[in-house]
Amino acid sequence: MSLDLDYRPKLGKKQDYGIGIIGAGAIVNVAHLPAYRKAGFHVAGITDLDQNRAAETARQFNVPNVYPSVEALLNDPAVEVVDIAVPPWHQLELVKQVTAAGKHLLCQKPLSNDYTEAVAIVEMGEAAGVKLAVNQQMRWDQVIRASRTLLDRGWLGEPVSATIDVSILTDFRAWPWLLEVEGLDLMYHSIHYFDSFRSLFGQPERVWSSGSTYPGQPAKGETRTLTVFEYTDSFRALISTNHNNQSDDVYATIRVDGTEGYAAGTFGLLYNYPHGRPDTLTFCSRKVYPHISFDHRFEEMWVPDSFIGPMGELMVAIEQDRAPETNGRDNLQTLQLVHAAYRSMAEHRAVSPGEIK
Structure with a gap:
């Protein structure tokens, strides 16, 4: 019997999807970007209301683009997956923009403080035909x-x-x-x-x-x-x-x-x-x-x-055209x-x- 605990994230064949990050706060600097760098993921750019903070984060992690706005990030064809890292009360409006742009997205947890609003977010992703996952990373x-x-x-x-x-x-x-x-x-x-x-x-x-x-x-x-x-x-x-x-x-x-x-x-x-x-x-x-x-x-x-887990799993879901493990419908149960x-x-x-x- 093997004692291999098989705990590491399962990554797909394609791992170079362009990631655009909305938010440059502490969690992005201590968790998202160090994890993506370790996994070898490609971060295409970042934006934040505080442009100085976004620029400093980009400098520290060699992120090539600092976008002046969410709109600019979404208009860049190099961005294929959007990583939302802001407080939950901003998430609904951002999901509206991201899904309208036809981009796949990794939402921050909690998806929303309000359950009805969380349902609306999930339905937006489904209506747009994009893959939506929630960053419940402790599963990994x-x-x-x-x-x-x-x-x-x-x-x-x-x-x-x-x-x-x-x-x-x-x-x-x-x-x-x-x-x-x-x-x-x-x-x-x-x-x-x-x-x-x-x-x-x-x-x-x-x-x-x-x-x-x-x-x-x-x-x-x-x-x-x-x-x-x-x-x-x-x-x-x-x-x-x-x-x-x-x-x-x-x-x-x-x-x-x-x-x-x-x-x-x-x-x-x-x-x-x-x-x-x-x-x-x-x-x-x-x-x-x-x-x-x-x-x-x-x-x-x-x-x-x-x-690494939620983003890697989202990429596999895109590649295989299936729902990611922490998809929106699943997260509604949490x-x-x-x-x-x-x-x-x-x-x-x-x-x-x-x-x-």
């Missing part, structure tokens, strides 16, 4: 992808429980625009964990969630959340997130237990963000290698490495989970994702 985190391999091979048996437990210190003042949003952790952070569990286990039947703030925090929205996913069988999943750990004992872990084994890992990025450390994974399969546990320390981290969790918080009950329309 090494620990998540390796866990998926173990589950797909049946090495863990039937899943019975899964937990993501994160307790860190996050200074949300680094993102001033997040300080005023009503929904903070679930919509902008734990949405990654929701989507990752969906990719591993599918859509739960019900969601129960509780959230709160921390005394004196600068942000308006919730920074501590506890969410349970209930599935039709005996399987349950728990996501616990705390952004207010004032001690040195921070942690970010995942554990999946099955009838034939377990997998337990760490998300290294969150231990001393933004510098991070490599992810780790320990697993044991009584089905394949009884009484032996394996420890794996990855070379890669969630940021920037997992950002947003249903998030909104169901917020409704659960407000109404103090378990909520079916299907209630969100």
Whole structure:
């Protein structure tokens, strides 16, 4: 039996699609562009409302074109795929422009704060006949992808429980625009964990969630959340997130237990963000290698490495003329989970994702 965890993104034969990036903020500089450079993707150009920032980003990453506007970027035939990296309330208008230009696109997550608006974005992409993906890049985190391999091979048996437990210190003042949003952790952070569990286990039947703030925090929205996913069988999943750990004992872990084994890992990025450390994974399969546990320390981290995944998968989808894994329709199910969790918080009950329309 091979111990290859098969966690790296699957790239296509054609990887030189011209990428045009809208936005030159921190996430583009620490994640998108370092990942694309590592993968060898071709970035044709970039634009930002702050032209000086766009020019500096272009200089740092040898991007050949700095466009004066979104319109100029879309008018360049060298741009075949548009990477949107702006706050979600700007996304609808940008998607209108990108789809009207007939360009494929990778949207920022969340697709929208408003579910109805997110549906409209997805429908725009479908009507235009372009490929639309959402940058839920944690699906390509090494620990998540390796866990998926173990589950797909049946090495863990039937899943019975899964937990993501994160307790860190996050200074949300680094993102001033997040300080005023009503929904903070679930919509902008734990949405990654929701989507990752969906990719591993599918859509739960019900969601129960509780959230709160921390005394004196600068942000308006919730920074501590506890969410349970209930599935039709005996399987349950728990996501616990705390952004207010004032001690040195921070942690970010995942554990999946099955009838034939377990997998337990760490998300290294969150231990001393933004510098991070490599992810780790320990697993044991009584089905394949009884009484032996394996420890794996990855070379890669969630940021920037997992950002290769959504863009690479979008390129494969274009090449093969199929829907990308994180296509808009799929992402609407992740947003249903998030909104169901917020409704659960407000109404103090378990909520079916299907209630969100």
